[in-house]
Amino acid sequence: MTGRGIMALTRRGLLALLPAGLAAGVARARPAQRPKQRLWYRAPASAWTEALPVGNGRIGAMIFGGIGQERLQLNEDSFWSGAPYDPVNPQALGAMAELRRRIFAGDIAGAEALADAKVMARPLSQAAYQTLGSLLIEMSGAKGDPTGYERSLDLDTGLAETLFTIAGVTYRRRVVACPVNQVIAVHLSASRGGMINCRLSWDQVGADWSVDATAGDTLRLSGRNGDHGPIKGALRFDMRCKAVCPSGQVARDGEGLVVSGGDEMTLLIAMATSYKRFDDVSGDPTAVTAAQITAAQTQSFAQIAAQARDEHRRLFRRVSIDLGTSAAAELPTDERVRRSGAGDDPALAALYFDYGRYLLIASSRPGSQPANLQGIWNNSASPPWGSKYTININTQMNYWPAETTALPECVEPLIQMVREMAVTGARTARTMYGARGWVAHHNVDLWRATAPIDGAQFGLWPMGGAWLCRHLWDHYEYRPDAAYLASIYPLLKGAALFFLDTLQVDPRTGHLVTNPSMSPENPHGHGGTLDYAPTMDMQILADLFDATVAAAGLLDGDKPFADEVVAARARLLPMQVGRQGQLQEWPQDWDADAPDQQHRHVSHLYGLYPSRLIDVDRTPDLARAARRSLEIRGDKATGWATAWRINLWARLREGNRAHGILNFLLGPERTYPNLFDAHPPFQIDGNFGGTAGIVEMLLQNYGDTIHLLPALPDAWPNGAVTGLRTRGDCTIDVAWQDGGLQSARLRAPPKTMRTVRWGATVRQVEIGAEGAITLSPSSFR
Ligand code: FUC
Numbered sequence: 001m002t003g004r005g006i007m008a009l010t011r012r013g014l015l016a017l018l019p020a021g022l023a024a025g026v027a028r029a030r031p032a033q034r035p036k037q038r039l040w041y042r043a044p045a046s047a048w049t050e051a052l053p054v055g056n057g058r059i060g061a062m063i064f065g066g067i068g069q070e071r072l073q074l075n076e077d078s079f080w081s082g083a084p085y086d087p088v089n090p091q092a093l094g095a096m097a098e099l100r101r102r103i104f105a106g107d108i109a110g111a112e113a114l115a116d117a118k119v120m121a122r123p124l125s126q127a128a129y130q131t132l133g134s135l136l137i138e139m140s141g142a143k144g145d146p147t148g149y150e151r152s153l154d155l156d157t158g159l160a161e162t163l164f165t166i167a168g169v170t171y172r173r174r175v176v177a178c179p180v181n182q183v184i185a186v187h188l189s190a191s192r193g194g195m196i197n198c199r200l201s202w203d204q205v206g207a208d209w210s211v212d213a214t215a216g217d218t219l220r221l222s223g224r225n226g227d228h229g230p231i232k233g234a235l236r237f238d239m240r241c242k243a244v245c246p247s248g249q250v251a252r253d254g255e256g257l258v259v260s261g262g263d264e265m266t267l268l269i270a271m272a273t274s275y276k277r278f279d280d281v282s283g284d285p286t287a288v289t290a291a292q293i294t295a296a297q298t299q300s301f302a303q304i305a306a307q308a309r310d311e312h313r314r315l316f317r318r319v320s321i322d323l324g325t326s327a328a329a330e331l332p333t334d335e336r337v338r339r340s341g342a343g344d345d346p347a348l349a350a351l352y353f354d355y356g357r358y359l360l361i362a363s364s365r366p367g368s369q370p371a372n373l374q375g376i377w378n379n380s381a382s383p384p385w386g387s388k389y390t391i392n393i394n395t396q397m398n399y400w401p402a403e404t405t406a407l408p409e410c411v412e413p414l415i416q417m418v419r420e421m422a423v424t425g426a427r428t429a430r431t432m433y434g435a436r437g438w439v440a441h442h443n444v445d446l447w448r449a450t451a452p453i454d455g456a457q458f459g460l461w462p463m464g465g466a467w468l469c470r471h472l473w474d475h476y477e478y479r480p481d482a483a484y485l486a487s488i489y490p491l492l493k494g495a496a497l498f499f500l501d502t503l504q505v506d507p508r509t510g511h512l513v514t515n516p517s518m519s520p521e522n523p524h525g526h527g528g529t530l531d532y533a534p535t536m537d538m539q540i541l542a543d544l545f546d547a548t549v550a551a552a553g554l555l556d557g558d559k560p561f562a563d564e565v566v567a568a569r570a571r572l573l574p575m576q577v578g579r580q581g582q583l584q585e586w587p588q589d590w591d592a593d594a595p596d597q598q599h600r601h602v603s604h605l606y607g608l609y610p611s612r613l614i615d616v617d618r619t620p621d622l623a624r625a626a627r628r629s630l631e632i633r634g635d636k637a638t639g640w641a642t643a644w645r646i647n648l649w650a651r652l653r654e655g656n657r658a659h660g661i662l663n664f665l666l667g668p669e670r671t672y673p674n675l676f677d678a679h680p681p682f683q684i685d686g687n688f689g690g691t692a693g694i695v696e697m698l699l700q701n702y703g704d705t706i707h708l709l710p711a712l713p714d715a716w717p718n719g720a721v722t723g724l725r726t727r728g729d730c731t732i733d734v735a736w737q738d739g740g741l742q743s744a745r746l747r748a749p750p751k752t753m754r755t756v757r758w759g760a761t762v763r764q765v766e767i768g769a770e771g772a773i774t775l776s777p778s779s780f781r
Contacts, residue, residue, distance in 0.1 A: 035154060035156060036325070036329065036347060036350070036351070037154065037155040037156045037351070037354050038152055038153065038154050038155065038156075039052060039152060039153045039155070039333040039351070039355070039674065039675060040150060040151065040152035040153075040332055040333055041065075041150070041151050041152070041332050041333060041334055041673070042149060042150060042332050043149060044064055044065045044066045044067060044149070044151065044162075045063075045064040045065060045066075045151075045673075045674070047673075048062060048073065048379050049672035049673065049674055049676055049678075049681075049682055050064075050334070050672070050673045050674050051063055051064045051065075051071075051073065051674060052065070052151065052152075052153040052160045052674055053153075053359070053362065053375070053377045053674070053676075054153070054158060054160050054175055054176060054177040054184065054362065055075075055177050055362030055363050055375070055376050055377070056177040056178055056179040056182065056184075056308070056362065056365065056368075057077075057179060057361075057362065057363060057364055057365025057366075057367070057368035057376075057413075058076065058077050058078075058182070058365070058367070058368040058369070058376075059074070059075065059076050059077070059177060059182070059183075059184060059269075059271050059376070060074070060075045060077075060177060060184075060362065060363065060375070060376040060377050061073065061074050061075070061175065061177060061184050061269075062377055062379065063151075063160045063162070063175050065151035065160075065162040065173070067139070067142055067146055067149070067164060067166070068138065068139050068142050068143060069136060069137065069138050069139065070136070070137040070139070070162070070173060071134050071135070071136055071137075071203070072134060072135045072137075072175070072184070072186070072269070073131065073133075073134045073377075073379045074131065074132045074133065074134060074135060074184070074239065074269065074271060075129075075131055075132060075271075075376050075377060075378055076132055076237065076239070076271040076272065076273060077129075077363075077368055077369040077372075077376050078235070078273045078275035078369060078446060079129070079130050079131075079132055079225060079235065079237055079271075079273050080127045080128060080129050080130060080225065080228075080235070080445060080446040080447075081127045081128045081130060081225055081226040081227060081228040081231075081233055081381075082127035082225070082226075082227065082228030082229075082231045082232075082233060082234070082445075082446075082447060083228070083231050083232060083233065083234030083235070083281065083447070084234070084278060084279045084280070084281065084447055085228075085231050085447055085449065086424075086427060086449075087121035087122055087123060087126075087449050087451045087453070088121065088122075088427065088428050088431045088432050088451045089118065089119055089120060089121060089122050089432070089451065090431070091118040091119070092118060092119040092431070092432040092433075092451075093431065093432060093433065093434050094118070095114055095115070095117075095118035095119055096119070096432075096433060096434075098114060099111055099114050099115055099119065099516055100504060100515045100516065100532075102114065103515050103516055103530055103531060103532050104504075104506075104507055104515065104532060106526065106527070107527070108524075108526055108527030108528040108529075108530055108531070109527045109528055111456075111516065111528070111530050112456045112457055112527075112528045112529070112530055115452075115456035115460050115516065115530065116455060116456050119432070119452065119456065119460065119516075120451075120452050120453065120454075120455065120456060120459060120460070121449070121451035121452055121453045121459070123228070123229040123230060123231070124453055124454060124455070125228075125229065125386070125453055125454060126228075126386060126388055126443050126444070126445040126447075126449050126453055127228040127231075127386065127388075127445040127446055127447060127449070128226075128228070128381070128382055128383060128386035128387060128388070128445075129372055129373075129374070129378055129383060129386060129387035129388065129446070130225060130226060130378070130380070130381045130382075130383075131204065131378055131379050131380060131381065132221070132237065132239050132271060133202055133203055133204035133205055133206070133221070134202070134203040134204055134379075135200065135201075135202060135203070135219075135241055135267075135269065136199075136200070136201050136202070136203050137186075137188070137198050137199075137200055137267075138198055138199045138200075138201075139171070139197070139198045140197045140198060140199065141166075141169075141190075141195050141196075141197045141198075142164075142166050142171055143166070144166050144167060145166070146164035146165055146166045147164070147165045147166075148163065148164055148165045148170070149163070149164040150162075150163050150164070151163070155316070155351075155354045155355060155357075155358040156312075156313065156316060156317070157305075157308075157309040157312065157313070158176055158177070158308050158309060158312040158358075158362070159174055159175070159176050159305060159308075159309065160174065160175045160176070161173065161174050161175075165191075168192075169190050169191055169192045169195050170190065170191040171188070171189075171190050171191075171195070172187075172188070172189045172190070173186065173187065173188050173189075174186070174187045174301070174305065175187075176304065176305045176308040176309070177308065177362065178296075178304050178305075178307055178308040178311075179308065179311050179312070179365055180304075180307040180308065180311055181292070181295060181296040181299065181304055181307065181308075182270065182292045182296075183268045183269055183270050183292055183293070183296045183304070184268075184269040185266060185267070185268055185269075185296070185301055185304045185305065185308075186266065186267040186269070187264065187265070187266050187267075187301040187305075188262075188264060188265045188266075188267075189263070189264040189265075190263070190264070193247075193263045194247075194248070194261045194262070194263060195262075195263075196245065196247075196248060196259060196261075196262030196263065196264060196265045197248075197259065197260050197261065197262070198258075198259050199253060199256050199257070199258050199259075200219055200241060200243060200256055200257045200258075200259070200267070201219070201255060201256035201257075202219065202221045202239075202255070204379075205221065206223055206224075206226075206381075208223055208224065209221055209222065209223030209224075210222055210223060211255040213252045213253070213254070213255060213256060213257055214252065216250065216251065216252060216257075217242055217243050217244070217245075217250045217257070218240050218241065218242045218243070218257075218293070219240065219241045219243075219256065219257050220238065220239065220240045220241075221238075221239045221240070222236070222237060222238045222239070222285075222286070223236070223237060224236055224237070225237065225273070226381055234281050235273045235274050235275055235281055236273065236274045236281075236285055237271070237272065237273040237274070237285050238271075238272055238273075238285035238286045238288070238289045239269070239270070239271045239272075239289065240269070240270050240289050240290075240293060241267055241268070241269045242267070242268045242293050242297060243257055243259055243265060243266075243267055244265065244266040244267070244268065244297060245259050245262040245264075245265035245266075247261070247262050247263040247264065248260055248261040248262025248263070248265065249261060249262075266300070266301040268293055268296045268297060270288075270289040270292040270293050270296070271289065272285040272288035272289050272292070273285050275446070277420070278420050278423075278424065278446065278447050278448040279447075312361060315357075315361050315406075315407055315409065315410070316354075316357060316358065316361060318405075318406040318407075318723045319357065319405050319406050319721070319722065319723035319724060320720075320721070320722045320723065321350045321353050321354065321694070321719075321720075321721045321722075322350060322719050322720045322721070323346040323347065323349050323350045323716045323719045324346040324347070324716055324717070324718050324719055325346065325347045326344050326345055326346065326347065328342070328344055328345035328347070328348070329345065329347040329348070333351075333673065333674075333675065334673035336348050336351075337666065337667065337668055337671050337672075337673060337675070338668050340663060340666045340667045340668075340671075341663065341667050343663055343715065346715060346716055346719075348666055349662060349666065349694060349716075351675070352666055352671075352675060352687070352690055352691070352694075353690075353691050353694045355675050355687065355691075356401055356405075356687045356688050356690060356691025356692075357401065357405050357407060357691065359371075359375055359684060359687055359688070360398070360399075360401065360402060360407055360410045360688065361407065361410060362375070362376070363375035363376045363377075363684070364398075364399075364410045364411075364413050364414070365409065365410060365412075365413070366409055366412040366413070367412075367413070368413050369413055369417075369446065370389065370395065370398070370399075370413040370414040370416075370417050371395075371398045371399075371413075371684065371688075372387050372388060372389055372395075373385055373386075373387045373388060373389070373390060373394055373395075373683050373684065373685070374387045374682060374683065374684055375398075375684040377676075377684075384679075384681055384682075384683070385683075386445070388443050388444065388445050389417070389443060389444040389445065390442060390443050391440060391441075391442060391443060391444055391464035391465070391467065391468060392442040392461060392463075392464060392467075392520040392521065392601075392603075393520065393601065393603075393640065393644070393685070394640060394683065394685045395414070395444075395468070395685075396467055396468065396470070396471065396610070397640055397643065397644070397685040397686075397688055397689045397692075398684065398685055398688045399411055399414055399471055399688070400610060400647070400688055400689055400691075400692035401688055401691040401692040401695060403474050403475065403478040403725060404692065404695045404699075404724055404725055404726075405691065405695060405723075405724065405725070406723050406724070406725050406731070408475060408478060408479060411471060411475050414468070414471055415471070415472055415475065415488070417444065417448070417468075418465070418468050418469070418471075418472060418491055419491065420448045421438065421440050421444060421448050421450055421465055421468070422438045422465075422490070422491050422494050422495075423438075423448070424438075424447075424448040424449065424450050425438030425439050425440045425448075425450040425465055425494075425498075426438040426494065427450075428440070428450040428451050429498050429501075432451065433498070433501070433502050434501075435497075435498050435501035435502050436494075436497045436498065436500075436501050437493075437494040437495060437496065437497030437498030437499075437500075437501065438450075438465060438491075438494045438495060438498060439462050439465055439495075439498045439502075440462075440464040440465035440468070441453065441459055441460065441461055441462060441464055442454075442458065442459050442461045442464050442520065443459070443464070444464070450464075450465070456516075456528075456529075456530060457518070457521070457523070457528055457529035457530065458521055458529075460516050460517070460518065460530060461517055461518050461520055462498075462502070462514065462516075462517060463514070463517070463536070463537050463540050463541075465495055466495050466499070466540050466541065466544045467540050467606075469491065469492050469495050469544050469547065470540075470543055470544070470547070470610065470611075472488045472491060472492065473488075473492065473543075473547035473550075473551070474727075475488075476488065476551075477727040477728070478725055478726075478727055478728075478729070479729050480728070480729065482554075482555075485551055485554060485555060486555060488551070489548075489551050489552070489555055489558075492544070492547055492548040492551055493548060493552075493558070493561065495544055495548075496544055496545060496548045496565055499514070499541060499544075499568070500564060500565070500568055502514075503568065504532065506532065506533060506573060506587070508587075509573060509587075510571075511533070511571055511572060511573035511574075512568055512571040512572055512573070513532045513533035513537075513538075513572075513573050513587070514532060514533055514534070514537040514538075514541075515531075515532035515533070516530055516532070517530070517531065517532060517533070517534055517537050518530050518531055518534060519531065519534035519535065519536055519585045519586060519601070519603045519604060520536065520601050520603045521599075521601055522585065522594060522596070522599045522601050522603065523594065523595055523596070524585070524586050524590045524593065524594050525590060525593035525594045525595055526588075526590055526593065531586055531587070532587065533573045533586075533587040534585065534586055534587070534603065534604070535575055535576075535583065535584060535585055535586065535587075535603070535604035535607070536585075536603035536604050536606045536607075538572045538573050538574070538575070539575070539604075539606050539607040539611055539613055540606065540611075541569070541572055542569060542572060542611075542613060543611050543613070545565045545566070545568065545569040545572075546569070548562070548565050549562045549565050549566055549569075552565075573587055575607065575613075575614075575622055575625075576589075577621065577622070577625040578591055578592075578625075579592070580592055580628060580632065581624070581625060581628045582625055582628045582629040582632060583604055583605070583607075583614075583622065583625040583626045583628070583629045584604070585603065585604040585629070591629070591632070597632055597633070598633055598634045598637070599633065600637045600638045600640075600641035601641065602629070602630070602633055602641070602644055602645065602648065604629065605626050605629060605630065605644075605648050607622070607626070608623070608626045608648055608651050608652070609644070609647040609648050609650075609651045609696070610647070612702045612703075614626050615702060616651075616652060616653060623652065626648070626652070627652055630645065630648055630649065630652075633645070635657075635660065635661045635664065636661075636664055638670075638679045638680075638683075638686075639665070639670050639677040639678050639679045639680070639683055639685065639686030639689075640677070640679065640683060640685035640686045640689050642661060642664060642665045642670055642686065642689075643665060643677075643685070643686045643688075643689025643690045643692070643693055644689055645661050646658045646661045646662050646665065646689070646690065646693030646694075646696070646697075647689065647692055647693045647696050649661060649711070650693060650696035650697045650700075650710070650711040651696065651700070651711075652711075653710050653711050654711060655697055655710075655711035655712050655713040655714075656713045656714055656715075658693060658696075658697055658711055658713065659697070659713030659714075659715050659716075662690065662693060662694070665677075665686060665690050666690075670686065675687070677690070695724060696710075696711065697710070697711040697712060697713065698710075698711075698712065698721050698724070698734060699721070699724050699726070699732060699734060701726035701727055703755075704728075704754070704755045705755045705756070705757050705762065706726050706730065706732065706746070706754060706755065706756050706757065707757045707758075708732075708734055708741055708744050708756065708757065708758045709734065709736055709741060709758065710757075712736065712739060714739065717736075717737075717738055717739045718736065718737050718738065719735070719736055720733070720734065720735040720736070720742075721733065721734055728748065728752070728754075729748055729749055730746055730747065730748040730754065731746070731747040731748070732744060732745070732746055732747075733745040740777060741758050741775075741776070741777050741780070742776070742777070743774060743775065743776050744756070744758075744774070744775045744776075745772060745773070745774045745775075746765070746767060746772065746773050746774075746775070747767075747771055747772045748767045748771065748772075749767065749771065750767055750768065750769050750770065750771045751766065751767065751768075751769065752766070752767050753765070753766055753767075754766075754767060754773075756775060756779075758775075758777075758780045759780065761780040761781075763775075763779060763780060765779070
C-alpha cells in the first residue's frame with residue numbers, strides 16, 4: 001500500500017473514529033502530545049530500511065507494519081555461519097622475515113604478493129552473521145484502504161506500534177523485545193470483537209530447515225546454520241512462535257497456524273542456538289526456547305511490555321537531550337530526513353542521539369554478543385561484510401557513545417569478546433609470529449577468529465585487539481573499580497607483550513615500528529597498502545602502553561614489565577608533519593601521493609579522536625597538522641567515516657563545521673527512513689559515531705579537565721543535556737542559553753576536586769559533601 005489512500009489524520013481525528021471503549025483505552029495508552037522521542041510514519045515500510053527495529057540485546061525484529069500482511073524479520077545474535085575453527089596460515093611464520101625485509105626495502109607489491117600467498121588466513125574470509133528469516137502474519141479481515149494509518153517506535157518505552165482503521169474497525173499491533181523474559185511479544189487487537197483472523201507462517205526458510213506446526217498453537221522452525229566455506233555449519237537453532245488467543249481458535253494449517261474469531265491475541269517468539277562459547281556449540285536450543293515460552297506465557301502482553309519498558313528505561317532515562325525544536329519536529333520521521341538539508345530541525349539531531357542510545361541498548365546487553373556491523377538487525381544469509389566485527393574502526397565506533405552517555409553495561413559484551421579474543425589471539429600470535437601475548441587483525445567473528453583476512457591490502461594489520469584495549473581501559477577510567485582492573489590487566493599486558501616481541505627496528509631511524517602493517521585500507525601510492533609504522537599504529541601503541549603502565553601502577557605490581565613497556569614507548573616512531581603541513585599518515589611523506597585523497601578512513605587522526613594524543617592546547621602544532629589532513633580529506637564520506645569527521649572537528653572546537661557534517665549525516669544520502677545509517681548499504685557504526693559526535697560538541701573531557709560546550713554550533717543556541725559521563729565517575733548536566741552557559745551540575749564522589757572549563761576560563765572546583773556542585777556563568781568570571 002502506498003501513502004495514497006491513507007488519510008493522514010490528527011490524533012484527535014483518529015480517536016473520534018474509535019468506538020468509545022477502545023478510544024478510551026488508546027487515549028490512556030498514549031500521551032496527549034506526540035512524544036519527541038519517537039519515530040513515526042504514515043505508511044507501512046516498503047523496504048527493510050524503512051522497517052523499525054526492536055531488540056533486547058540478544059534477539060531482535062524488524063517490523064514492517066503492513067496492512068494485510070505484517071512481517072517481522074527476526075535475528076538471534078549467535079546465529080552465524082560455520083563452526084569453531086582456527087584460520088591461522090601455517091606458512092605465515094616462515095614467511096615473516098622475508099615479508100618484513102621487502103616492506104623495509106620498499107618492495108610493497110612483492111610484499112603483498114608474498115603475504116597473499118603465505119600469510120593470510122585459511123579460509124580467507126570469516127563467518128557471516130545470518131537471519132533466521134521472518135514471521136508473516138496475514139490478516140484475512142484487514143482488506144481495503146485504511147484510514148488513520150500510523151506506525152511508530154517509542155524510544156523511551158521500546159514499544160513499536162501500528163494503528164489503522166478499515167471499514168470502521170481499528171486494528172492495533174504492538175511489539176516489544178523483552179530483556180527480562182527473553183521473548184519478542186506481539187499483541188494484536190481490534191476495536192470490534194472477533195476481528196483477529198490471520199494466518200501465521202515462516203518466510204525465508206532455509207533449504208534444510210524444518211517447520212513444525214503440530215503443537216496446534218505453536219509454530220516452530222529448527223535447523224542448522226550455513227557453512228562457512230569449507231567449514232560445515234555446526235550450530236543448531238530453534239525458533240518458536242506461540243499464539244495465545246483464548247477468545248478465538250488457533251489451528252494448524254499445513255506449515256502455518258490459522259487464528260480465527262479472536263478479540264485480541266498475543267504472540268510469543270523465542271529464538272536460541274546451540275552456541276555456548278567460541279569453542280563450544282553443545283547448547284540445547286530446543287530446551288532454551290521451550291523454557292522461555294513456558295515462563296513468558298504466565299504473563300500478559302501488558303506485563304511483558306511493562307517489564308521491557310522498565311528495564312529499557314533504567315538505562316535509557318539516564319540521559320536526556322534538548323537541542324531546541326521547530327515546526328519540522330511535527331513531521332513524520334522520513335519527511336524530516338528528506339528535508340534535513342534545510343537545517344531548521346535541531347530536534348532531528350536530538351532524535352538521532354536518542355536513537356543511537358536506543359540502538360545500543362537494544363543490540364548490546366550483558367550476556368549478549370557485542371553489536372556487530374548491523375547491531376543485531378540483518379535480513380540476509382550473506383550480508384555486506386558478513387555483518388561481522390570489523391575492528392579497524394567499525395566495532396570501536398559502535399561503542400564510542402557508550403561510556404559518555406551512561407551505558408557502561410552495554411560495553412560488557414565487548415569486554416567479554418576481548419577476553420575470548422585474547423585466547424584465540426594468543427594462538428595467532430604464537431603460530432603466525434612466534435610471539436608471546438595475543439593479537440587480532442582487522443576483523444573478528446562469532447568464533448573469535450583473529451588471523452588476517454580478505455587479502456593482504458585489507459587484513460594484514462595487527463592492531464585490532466590493541467585498539468579494543470582502549471575500551472577496556474576507558475571502562476575503568478569512567479568508573480574506577482579495582483577488581484575489574486585486575487581482571488583486564490592480563491589482557492592489556494598480553495596485547496602489549498605481543499608488540500614487545502614483534503616491534504622491529506626501523507633501519508632508517510632506529511625507532512621501534514610495526515611491520516608488516518598498513519594505515520587501514522588506504523593505498524599510499526608506493527606500490528600498495530602494506531607498510532611499516534603507519535602513524536595510527538604508533539598512536540594506538542602509545543595509548544596501549546600508557547594504559548598498561550598505568551594499570552600496572554594502580555595494581556601495584558609488575559614493575560619490571562612496566563619498565564620494559566615504558567622503554568619501548570619512548571622508542572616508538574613519533575608523529576611527523578609533512579610537506580603539505582599535514583599530519584603524515586605514513587612514516588614517509590607520502591600523503592600527497594595517495595591515489596584517493598578523500599579516502600574514507602582517517603586512521604592517522606585516531607590521535608585526535610578517539611585518542612587525546614593530539615590536543616589543540618597541549619600539542620598545537622600537531623593539532624594544526626591534523627586539521628590540515630582533515631581539510632584535505634573533505635567533509636563528506638561514507639556513513640561511519642562522516643561520523644568520525646564530526647568527532648574530529650568537534651575536538652578541534654569547530655562547532656559549526658561539525659554541525660554542517662552532522663547535517664549531511666542526517667540527510668537522505670546517509671540516513672535511511674528508519675534512521676539507520678547508510679554506509680551505504682546499512683551499517684550501524686554511523687549511528688553510534690554520530691551520537692558520539694553530538695556528545696563531543698557539548699562536552700569534552702581530557703586529562704583532568706571537563707570542558708563545557710567546547711564546540712557548540714550556532715544552530716543550537718538554547719538547549720540542555722543531562723546525565724553525560726566523564727572519567728572519574730562524574731555525571732554532568734549542562735544547560736545553555738543564547739549560545740552561552742546557563743548552568744552546569746556535576747555529580748561525583750564527595751570531596752574530590754575537578755577542573756572545569758568554559759570558554760577560555762578554567763576553574764578548580766570541589767565536589768561538596770553531598771556529592772554535587774552547581775556552576776553558573778559567574779563561576780567562570
Ligand atoms: C572497513 C571499511 C569499509 C566497511 C567495512 C565493514 O573495511 O573500510 O568501508 O565499513 O569495514
